[in-house]
Amino acid sequence: IEQQDNKELKILLNEYHYADVAEILDELNLDEATYIIKLLDSETTSDVLMELDEDNREKILENLSIKEIAEEIEELDTDDAADIINELPEDRRQAVISNIEDEEHQAEIRELLAYDEDTAGGLMAKELVKVYETWTVAGCLRRIRGQAKDVTRVHSIYVVTKEEKLIGRLSLKDLITAKNEQKIADIAKDNVDFVNVNDDVEDVARVMSKYDLEAIPVVDDNQILLGRITIDDIVDVMKEEAEKDYQLAAGISQDVEADDSIWQLTRARIPWLFLGLIGGVGAFLIMEGFHEAFSKYAILFFFTPLIAAMAGNVGVQSSAIIVQGLANDDIKGSINSRLMKEMLLAALNGIILAIFLFLFVWVSQQDAKTAFAISISLVVVIIVAGLIGTFVPLFLDKRGIDPAIATGPFITTSNDIFGILIYFTIAKLILGI
Amino acid sequence: IEQQDNKELKILLNEYHYADVAEILDELNLDEATYIIKLLDSETTSDVLMELDEDNREKILENLSIKEIAEEIEELDTDDAADIINELPEDRRQAVISNIEDEEHQAEIRELLAYDEDTAGGLMAKELVKVYETWTVAGCLRRIRGQAKDVTRVHSIYVVTKEEKLIGRLSLKDLITAKNEQKIADIAKDNVDFVNVNDDVEDVARVMSKYDLEAIPVVDDNQILLGRITIDDIVDVMKEEAEKDYQLAAGISQDVEADDSIWQLTRARIPWLFLGLIGGVGAFLIMEGFHEAFSKYAILFFFTPLIAAMAGNVGVQSSAIIVQGLANDDIKGSINSRLMKEMLLAALNGIILAIFLFLFVWVSQQDAKTAFAISISLVVVIIVAGLIGTFVPLFLDKRGIDPAIATGPFITTSNDIFGILIYFTIAKLILGI
Numbered sequence: 001i002e003q004q005d006n007k008e009l010k011i012l013l014n015e016y017h018y019a020d021v022a023e024i025l026d027e028l029n030l031d032e033a034t035y036i037i038k039l040l041d042s043e044t045t046s047d048v049l050m051e052l053d054e055d056n057r058e059k060i061l062e063n064l065s066i067k068e069i070a071e072e073i074e075e076l077d078t079d080d081a082a083d084i085i086n087e088l089p090e091d092r093r094q095a096v097i098s099n100i101e102d103e104e105h106q107a108e109i110r111e112l113l114a115y116d117e118d119t120a121g122g123l124m125a126k127e128l129v130k131v132y133e134t135w136t137v138a139g140c141l142r143r144i145r146g147q148a149k150d151v152t153r154v155h156s157i158y159v160v161t162k163e164e165k166l167i168g169r170l171s172l173k174d175l176i177t178a179k180n181e182q183k184i185a186d187i188a189k190d191n192v193d194f195v196n197v198n199d200d201v202e203d204v205a206r207v208m209s210k211y212d213l214e215a216i217p218v219v220d221d222n223q224i225l226l227g228r229i230t231i232d233d234i235v236d237v238m239k240e241e242a243e244k245d246y247q248l249a250a251g252i253s254q255d256v257e258a259d260d261s262i263w264q265l266t267r268a269r270i271p272w273l274f275l276g277l278i279g280g281v282g283a284f285l286i287m288e289g290f291h292e293a294f295s296k297y298a299i300l301f302f303f304t305p306l307i308a309a310m311a312g313n314v315g316v317q318s319s320a321i322i323v324q325g326l327a328n329d330d331i332k333g334s335i336n337s338r339l340m341k342e343m344l345l346a347a348l349n350g351i352i353l354a355i356f357l358f359l360f361v362w363v364s365q366q367d368a369k370t371a372f373a374i375s376i377s378l379v380v381v382i383i384v385a386g387l388i389g390t391f392v393p394l395f396l397d398k399r400g401i402d403p404a405i406a407t408g409p410f411i412t413t414s415n416d417i418f419g420i421l422i423y424f425t426i427a428k429l430i431l432g433i
Numbered sequence: 434i435e436q437q438d439n440k441e442l443k444i445l446l447n448e449y450h451y452a453d454v455a456e457i458l459d460e461l462n463l464d465e466a467t468y469i470i471k472l473l474d475s476e477t478t479s480d481v482l483m484e485l486d487e488d489n490r491e492k493i494l495e496n497l498s499i500k501e502i503a504e505e506i507e508e509l510d511t512d513d514a515a516d517i518i519n520e521l522p523e524d525r526r527q528a529v530i531s532n533i534e535d536e537e538h539q540a541e542i543r544e545l546l547a548y549d550e551d552t553a554g555g556l557m558a559k560e561l562v563k564v565y566e567t568w569t570v571a572g573c574l575r576r577i578r579g580q581a582k583d584v585t586r587v588h589s590i591y592v593v594t595k596e597e598k599l600i601g602r603l604s605l606k607d608l609i610t611a612k613n614e615q616k617i618a619d620i621a622k623d624n625v626d627f628v629n630v631n632d633d634v635e636d637v638a639r640v641m642s643k644y645d646l647e648a649i650p651v652v653d654d655n656q657i658l659l660g661r662i663t664i665d666d667i668v669d670v671m672k673e674e675a676e677k678d679y680q681l682a683a684g685i686s687q688d689v690e691a692d693d694s695i696w697q698l699t700r701a702r703i704p705w706l707f708l709g710l711i712g713g714v715g716a717f718l719i720m721e722g723f724h725e726a727f728s729k730y731a732i733l734f735f736f737t738p739l740i741a742a743m744a745g746n747v748g749v750q751s752s753a754i755i756v757q758g759l760a761n762d763d764i765k766g767s768i769n770s771r772l773m774k775e776m777l778l779a780a781l782n783g784i785i786l787a788i789f790l791f792l793f794v795w796v797s798q799q800d801a802k803t804a805f806a807i808s809i810s811l812v813v814v815i816i817v818a819g820l821i822g823t824f825v826p827l828f829l830d831k832r833g834i835d836p837a838i839a840t841g842p843f844i845t846t847s848n849d850i851f852g853i854l855i856y857f858t859i860a861k862l863i864l865g866i
Contacts, residue, residue, distance in 0.1 A: 017624070019643050027765075145610045172605040177578045191450075209672070210452050212665040214647055231664050232645040238668070239642070242675035243757060249682055250753030250840065251746055258758035259765065262778045269750050270782055276746045277786050280739020281793060287735040301734045302720040306713020308738045309849055312745070313684055313709045313842055317702050320683030324676060325691035332460070332692065345695045349703055353710050360714060407683065409746055416742055 010039055018044060022051035030056075034063040046075035049084065055260075058087055066092060070099035078105065079125035079233065082112035112227075120204050121197040123237070124218045124227035130158045131184050133167060138180040158217050158225055159188040166217055166225040168192050194219050197226055202241065205234045206329065244404070245327070249320065251276075251409035272409040279413035283308065283420050290424045293433045299365060300427050303374055304420055306357075310378060311385040311419030312412035314349070318342055318389035319407045326397050327404075335394050339387055346386030350379035373430035377423040384422060385415045443472055451477060455484035463489075467496040479508035482517065488693075491520060499525060503532035511538065512558035512666065515545035545660075553637050554630040556670070557651045557660035563591045564617055566600060571613040577605075591650050591658055592621040599650055599658040601625050627652050630659055635674065638667045639762060677837070678760070682753065684709075684842035705842040712846030716741065716853050723857045726866045732798060733860050736807055737853055739790075743811060744818040744852030745845035747782070751775055751822035752840045759830050760837075768827050772820055779819030783812035806863035810856040817855060818848045 013021055013036065021040075025033040025048065037045050037060055049057055049072055061069060061084070069088070073081045073096065085093055097113075100106040108126040115121025131140050144157065157175065159168040168188035178187045194217045195204050208216055214231045244255065251272035256265055283304070293300060322338075325331040331338070354375040361371035389411055393403035427433075446454055446469065454473075458466040458481065470478050470493055482490055482505055494502060494517070502521070506514045506529065518526055530546075533539040541559040548554025564573050577590065590608065592601040601621035611620045627650045628637050641649055647664045677688065684705035689698055716737070726733060755771075758764040764771070787808040794804035822844055826836035860866075 017626075017644060019645075141609060172609070176574060176605070176609065209665075209668055211450060212452075214664065231647065231668070232642075235642055235664070235668060235671070238671065238675075242671075242679070246675070246679055246682065246757060247753060249679065250749045252750055252753060256754065257761075257763065258754050258771075259763065262774065262781060265754075265778055266781055266785075269747075269778075270785060272750070273743065273746055273782060273786055274789075276742045277739065277789060280736065280742050281790075283738035283742075284735045287738075288732075291731060291735075298724060299721075302717045302724075303713065305716035305720075305737050305741045305849055305853060306710065308741065309709045309713050309716075309745075309845065310706065312742075313706055313845070314702075316683045316841070317685055317705070320680060320685060321689065321691045321698075324679060328690075330690065330692065338691075341695065345698055345702075348695060348699055349706060352699075352703060353706055356707075356710060357714075408749070412742065412746070416738055420738060 009036070013040060013044075018047035019051045021048045025060075026053050026056055030059050030063070034060050037064070038068070043075050046072040046080075050076065050080050054087070057084075061088065066095045066099055069096050070101075073109070074100055074102060074105065077125050077127050078108045078112055078227075079123065081105070081109050082122075085109065085113060086117070115197065118201055119197065120195045120199045120201065120218050120229060121226070123201055123204065123233050124197070124229045126227050128158060128217070128225075128228045129156075130160050130225060131170070133159055133161060133183075133185040133188065135184045136180070137175060137178045137182045137184065137187070140184055141175060141180075144175070156192075156215055156217075156228075158192070158228070159184055160225050164225055165223045166192065166194055166219050169217075192217065195229070196221065201237050204229060205237050205241070208234050209238070241327075245323065245407075248402075248404040249316075249323075249407040275409050275413050279416050282417045286417070286421050286424065290428065293424075293428060293431075297370065297427070297431060297433065299361075299370060300374070300424070304423070307378065307381055307419050307423045308416040310353070311381050311415035314346060314382050314385040315389035315411040315415040316407060318346070318386045319393050319403075319411050322390055322393045323403050323407055326393065331394075335391070338394065339390055342386045342390040343383055346383045347379065349386075350382035353382070354378045369431065373427045374423075376430065377426040380426060381419045381422050384418055388415055388418065442469070446473060446477075451480035452484045454481045458493075459486050459489055463492050463496070467493050470497070471501070476508050479505040479513075483509065483513050487520070490517075494521065499528045499532055502529050503534075506542070507533055507535060507538065510558050510560050511541045511545055511660075512556065514538075514542050515555075518542065518546060519550070548630065551634055552630065553628045553632045553634065553651050553662060554659070556634055556637065556666050557630070557662045559660050561591060561650070561658075561661040562589075563593050563658060564603070566592055566594060566616075566618040566621065568617045569613070570608060570611045570615045570617070570620070573617055574608060574613075577608070589625075589648055589650075589661075591625070591661070592617055593658050597658055598656045599625065599627060599652050602650075625650065628662070629654065634670050637662060638670050638674070641667050642671070674760075678756065678840075681835075681837040682749070682756075682840040708842050708846050712849050715850045719850070719854050719857065723861065726857075726861060726864075730803065730860070730864060730866065732794075732803060733807070733857070737856070740811065740814055740852050740856045741849040743786070744814050744848035747779060747815050747818040748822035748844040748848040749840060751779070751819045752826050752836075752844050755823055755826045756836050756840055759826065764827075768824070771827065772823055775819045775823040776816055779816045780812065782819075783815035786815070787811045802864065806860045807856075809863065810859040813859060814852040814855050817851055821848055821851065 025036060033056065052060070073084060076084065085096060088096060097106060097109060100109065112126065129144055131144070157170040157172065158166055159170060160166055168190045169192040170184070170188050174187055193207065193211055193213060195207060197218050197220050204216065208231060215228050217225055218227045218229060220226055252268050253271055256268045287301065287304065322331065357378055358371045358375040361374055362368050365371065392411065393406040396406050397403045458469060466489065485493070506517060509517065518529060521529060530539060530542060533542065545559065562577055564577070590603040590605065591599055592603060593599055601623045602625040603617070603621050607620055626640065626644055626646060628640060630651050630653050637649065641664060648661050650658055651660045651662060653659055685701050686704055687701040689701045720734065720737065755764065790811055791804045791808040794807055795801050798804065825844065826839040829839050830836045
């Protein structure tokens with residue numbers, strides 16, 4: 001297709017949805033992708049750019065001039081525009097902003113850039129439809145026709161006082177089902193949900209998903225309407241959040257994808273592997289400390305992988321449930337009652353598993369005392385592992401640290417060490433070594 | 434508050450959003466919750482019911498009569514109504530449906546109940562706004578005022594032929610910004626996205642999030658418009674999906690929450706722990722097979738937890754990236770090239786870690802040969818673990834099995850066993866035992 005047949009290519013690509021064009025571009029090499037971006041008009045390409053993979057977008061933007069980027073940005077909603085500008089290198093940012101011709105758009109983007117990315121302000125768009133409480137339905141409809149042209153999707157219409165204070169909302173449906181002469185103040189719903197511009201995006205996501213909202217207005221401390229956040233941005237936030245937690249649980253510390261370079265992937269993976277290495281060395285030192293038991297009870301050493309694995313698995317299970325509960329905000333009751341419950345649960349699981357282990361060791365080794373020592377240790381190890389898995393994320397959360405880092409390698413490694421230490425200590429006591 | 438002061442309680446609760454009332458009810462005991470549900474009018478309580486925790490909802494519904502349930506359902510949108518009926522025990526379902534007074538509502542719910550829960554049909558609602566292509570804008574606005582009363586949120590207006598075939602869409606915005614005498618066929622956008630009623634919900638979620646849609650129409654094989662799916666339902670699907678994957682990665686096989694009973698939690702957790710137990714027994718048998726090496730090289734046995742932990746961690750890391758890539762549909766290229774990349778990546782990580790391990794063993798044991806044997810084994814074990822972690826989810830996905838089950842305990846356990854086997858075999862060869 002790449003044989004310079006520009007016209008045909010242009011017609012072909014215009015038939016695709018911009019998300020599909022972006023997918024095609026992600027597959028092409030940089031020169032081809034830049035070529036196509038320059039070929040299409042900025043109305044289409046600005047949408048395509050937004051849908052591109054972040055790494056690819058960055059590279060394509062490097063190949064465009066300040067003026068070309070400013071033209072793309074002109075076509076975007078303010079929230080997307082601010083996101084793209086944030087991705088540019090420091091030195092090009094100001095130049096691009098000054099090249100935006102529409103002065104209002106320029107000022108709005110400057111405002112958005114001032115907010116922290118992780119707050120409602122960093123996510124909101126300035127595009128919204130607002131009406132003043134004193135307008136009539138007929139006047140309102142007339143003016144909305146003007147405002148709505150700039151807004152891709154209307155959702156709610158926000159009702160403000162003449163000081164721009166948010167006091168209510170309306171749906172387009174309310175408006176078209178109302179009588180022309182009614183006052184806005186009379187038909188507006190005053191129970192409007194909103195978030196503060198400094199609220200954390202995760203809280204915004206929680207509010208929107210709890211109340212099933214599709215858009216939420218953003219206000220400042222004086223209730224002045226500043227912008228709105230739509231559900232599609234929140235869907236992206238939720239997805240990123242879920243992916244981050246999943247990767248943390250698997251021991252991957254940066255946001256990486258399967259297609260990233262080996263170097264990027266190594267940087268994301270090796271810190272956790274180092275942690276595992278240190279844990280393994282710790283386990284080695286513990287076992288070395290018990291090496292005298294070796295001559296008589298070598299069998300004890302053959303069960304360390306089992307003990308370590310069980311400690312790790314139980315720890316990950318209990319921490320995962322707590323991390324998820326914290327994320328969904330449905331962990332109730334005190335830490336103590338939570339630990340008590342986990343202790344009972346772990347004891348139940350531990351006893352069931354220990355019975356099987358006891359039978360296996362007894363039958364295979366014909367040595368009930370050793371079998372007993374190993375099985376009792378397993379129960380204690382599982383209980384301790386469950387308690388650690390429950391306590392650590394709750395503790396981190398209380399301290400304001402993301403509890404998701406507590407799952408995965410961190411819990412596994414510490415439980416490995418504690419497990420092996422407990423195991424040898426108990427076995428030594430029971431067997432009287 | 435529970436002192437029979439009904440009126441005051443009612444006024445108090447009516448001021449809250451239904452999602453907040455549901456949160457309060459989830460905290461109360463069953464009798465109190467049922468009492469409040471009966472106190473409030475069905476318009477409020479139907480919404481509250483939908484927001485309740487599934488377990489609590491089930492219990493409250495058990496305490497309501499067929500007639501009371503039917504009244505609640507009367508107030509719900511068809512998709513929510515069908516969900517609630519699906520949760521009822523078999524024998525009450527038919528009775529409740531027959532008690533729904535609105536016959537159209539009844540027929541629609543019956544239709545929805547026929548679809549599989551995991552398909553677009555199981556998620557869609559019958560409530561939507563549709564217009565015929567031959568109508569004019571003015572006639573359209575008049576009739577929409579009627580239709581829209583039943584529909585909580587309008588989103589898009591779907592344009593159909595007189596045979597009910599979906600041919601386009603319109604936004605309310607398009608409608609109010611158009612001239613009254615225009616024909617619908619002229620202003621409708623014909624590039625309407627849609628899904629088939631039998632499509633998998635995960636595919637629907639993918640399409641909606643890719644194209645940033647807030648609602649999508651559902652059609653049958655003949656393009657006849659059947660219903661629509663809104664983004665709030667998709668947000669719930671995505672959340673559940675992410676939670677399920679997260680729990681599977683942590684070795685929890687059923688959908689459980691931190692507040693479930695100990696018995697439920699045990700049932701979800703113990704199968705994976707059994708797997709770990711069997712893996713541990715496997716590791717025991719392998720080590721027992723190498724027990725002759727024991728007298729001379731006891732140190733080898735002290736490093737098994739390290740080897741097992743590294744094999745497990747690497748396996749989980751690589752499988753997590755693949756599982757996530759598969760979920761996002763951005764795994765490109767052949768399995769072979771994917772395995773080749775993982776091999777290079779694992780080799781790089783393995784060599785870095787092995788250098789540290791070599792230095793530690795060499796310095797602490799003054800035995801370069803043993804240090805060399807252990808470090809080389811570590812590299813090989815990490816490479817194999819990475820390959821297994823990459824291959825298994827890709828293989829499961831090709832077979833149509835959810836690759837998420839491949840992360841967590843499954844990978845950890847198999848990698849433990851392979852890792853220990855490889856480790857002893859290589860060490861034996863190098864040390865010439």
